[in-house]
Amino acid sequence: MKSKDRNYFKILRAGINTTYQDLGRNNLYHIGIPFSGAMDKRNFQLLNSLLQNDYNSPVIEFAYQGPHLKYFGKDIFFCISGNVSFKIISKEGVIDGNSYQCYLLKNGDEVDIHSTNKSVYGYFSINGTFGVDYYWGSCSINTQAQIGPNNGNKFSKDLEIEIIDINNSFNKRKLDYLGSTIENIRVIKGTNYDYFSNSSQDKFFKESFKITKLSDRMGMRLEGPKIENIVDPNIKSEGLVKGVIQITSAGDPIIMLSDHGTIGGYPKIATVISADYDRLVQLTPGSNIKFKDVSLEDAETLYKLYQMETNNLISQIK
Amino acid sequence: MIKNILNLGDAALYCDFGSDVNQEINSNVIKYFYHIKKLNLKGITNLTPSYNKLIISYDLNIHSFLSLKKKVENIEIKENNKLEKNLIEIPVCCDNDFALDIERVENKLKLKSEIILEKFFSKNYFCYMTGFVAGMPFLGDLDQEMRLKRLETPRVKVPKGSVGITEQFCNIYSFETPGGWNILGNTPQNIFDSSNQSNPNLVNPGDTIKFYRITLDQYNEIKR
Numbered sequence: 330m331k332s333k334d335r336n337y338f339k340i341l342r343a344g345i346n347t348t349y350q351d352l353g354r355n356n357l358y359h360i361g362i363p364f365s366g367a368m369d370k371r372n373f374q375l376l377n378s379l380l381q382n383d384y385n386s387p388v389i390e391f392a393y394q395g396p397h398l399k400y401f402g403k404d405i406f407f408c409i410s411g412n413v414s415f416k417i418i419s420k421e422g423v424i425d426g427n428s429y430q431c432y433l434l435k436n437g438d439e440v441d442i443h444s445t446n447k448s449v450y451g452y453f454s455i456n457g458t459f460g461v462d463y464y465w466g467s468c469s470i471n472t473q474a475q476i477g478p479n480n481g482n483k484f485s486k487d488l489e490i491e492i493i494d495i496n497n498s499f500n501k502r503k504l505d506y507l508g509s510t511i512e513n514i515r516v517i518k519g520t521n522y523d524y525f526s527n528s529s530q531d532k533f534f535k536e537s538f539k540i541t542k543l544s545d546r547m548g549m550r551l552e553g554p555k556i557e558n559i560v561d562p563n564i565k566s567e568g569l570v571k572g573v574i575q576i577t578s579a580g581d582p583i584i585m586l587s588d589h590g591t592i593g594g595y596p597k598i599a600t601v602i603s604a605d606y607d608r609l610v611q612l613t614p615g616s617n618i619k620f621k622d623v624s625l626e627d628a629e630t631l632y633k634l635y636q637m638e639t640n641n642l643i644s645q646i647k
Numbered sequence: 648m649i650k651n652i653l654n655l656g657d658a659a660l661y662c663d664f665g666s667d668v669n670q671e672i673n674s675n676v677i678k679y680f681y682h683i684k685k686l687n688l689k690g691i692t693n694l695t696p697s698y699n700k701l702i703i704s705y706d707l708n709i710h711s712f713l714s715l716k717k718k719v720e721n722i723e724i725k726e727n728n729k730l731e732k733n734l735i736e737i738p739v740c741c742d743n744d745f746a747l748d749i750e751r752v753e754n755k756l757k758l759k760s761e762i763i764l765e766k767f768f769s770k771n772y773f774c775y776m777t778g779f780v781a782g783m784p785f786l787g788d789l790d791q792e793m794r795l796k797r798l799e800t801p802r803v804k805v806p807k808g809s810v811g812i813t814e815q816f817c818n819i820y821s822f823e824t825p826g827g828w829n830i831l832g833n834t835p836q837n838i839f840d841s842s843n844q845s846n847p848n849l850v851n852p853g854d855t856i857k858f859y860r861i862t863l864d865q866y867n868e869i870k871r
Binding site for chain 1: 704841
């Protein structure tokens with residue numbers, strides 16, 4: 330491709346944990362490969378809807394601090410989802426951008442994504458398609474197993490992000506949305522709930538836990554009252570799923586997130602319900618959370634409501 | 648063969664085949680795993696076989712717990728369904744640089760290193776499951792006198808290719824990860840190959856593994 334025909338971003342600053350993500354890869358747990366995919370699926374879905382892309386189009390996910398990108402090519406639009414502060418730098422000057430709104434980029438313009446506010450993950454994409462390779466049907470980068478485009482590594486400075494397709498019939502749209510936060514994380518009791526003393530079971534639901542800095546796409550470590558195991562600190566290793574809360578030998582909860590190890594040997598006290606996962610992963614280290622017990626039937630209903638709410642937001646895009 | 652089906656959260660079935668770890672129970676898990684995998688049921692997003700459990704993850708938009716549970720309960724597995732088993736030979740170098748925990752193992756088992764390695768290499772091992780990280784096989788069973796616990800403090804980084812033992816099991820670290828198994832050697836062979844998308848794992852559940860010992864020169868030759 331001649332360089333003047335190319336449309337691409339050059340990364341001036343990579344940000345903290347910047348990767349390509351889509352809906353992730355299925356049916357690979359048995360060989361040790363987790364789902365991966367965008368951590369916050371609602372914001373992923375909203376972004377592709379705003380940009381009128383295919384529902385599973387690749388987006389760029391960042392955590393805490395996003396990338397600073399310089400654009401080269403013909404006119405395109407971009408959009409950011411999540412609670413994010415960013416600036417658009419062009420010949421006309423510098424403006425502050427708003428999430429859930431589409432902006433025009435011309436050759437030489439820059440987008441500087443400063444930070445996510447009171448949240449962890451944000452998403453960036455364009456009215457078109459990034460040039461990515463697919464691994465087991467997904468372009469999601471899993472840095473732990475080094476699977477995905479960019480040799481399975483997070484983005485680094487000077488990397489060039491190719492755009493292979495621009496949608497010219499695109500209509501600029503926006504959504505008035507302030508994001509959704511959560512106070513209590515709802516869970517279903519786990520398969521090893523009875524491994525823990527009655528007083529610890531009580532504490533698990535009555536007291537609050539703090540999210541520690543040892544949190545990433547693989548898992549979220551919490552600290553709070555020690556959870557006392559009265560049976561065995563280990564179980565025979567068995568499969569894990571997203572949202573499972575294991576209690577380590579030290580008595581601390583650890584929540585499995587999208588890039589988690591597929592097998593684990595710590596007892597499972599509970600599992601976060603699917604309806605609360607997107608909002609759980611957005612909680613920053615230092616936040617306090619409380620767990621609330623719900624039944625399986627309620628969790629299934631709450632998930633349907635959550636999906637309806639997402640679809641409702643999509644219908645409000647104008 | 649499934650004793651009980653519970654829910655693991657709101658989007659997975661937890662199929663319990665018993666509490667013991669042995670090849671008979673595990674073979675049942677693996678039979679169910681391959682059978683359900685072949686059925687290619689819509690809305691099944693993952694199957695995770697382990698020693699004595701099978702976890703079936705599903706898309707909540709397509710299934711609910713009770714309806715999928717009923718479907719799985721109605722699956723019939725023929726007892727004479729033979730498992731496909733491959734014999735895989737894996738070279739291991741036990742040079743001092745690789746056998747990170749040989750002294751600890753000598754002390755705990757009260758056996759000389761040559762005896763330990765002789766015992767280790769004299770057996771074939773069965774693959775119970777793969778996972779934790781991509782491609783890592785969990786193999787067994789070690790002889791009674793070869794069994795010991797994990798390291799008291801796990802290593803932050805276990806080198807890729809390390810071959811370790813703990814309790815009745817041995818494994819191969821397919822990636823550099825944290826881990827607490829007692830390391831006896833290292834294989835130059837690639838255990839997980841992401842470029843081979845149809846079959847990235849060298850070892851799959853149900854396979855038989857034969858380790859054979861190589862020298863450092865041979866190790867370097869294969870690595871090259």
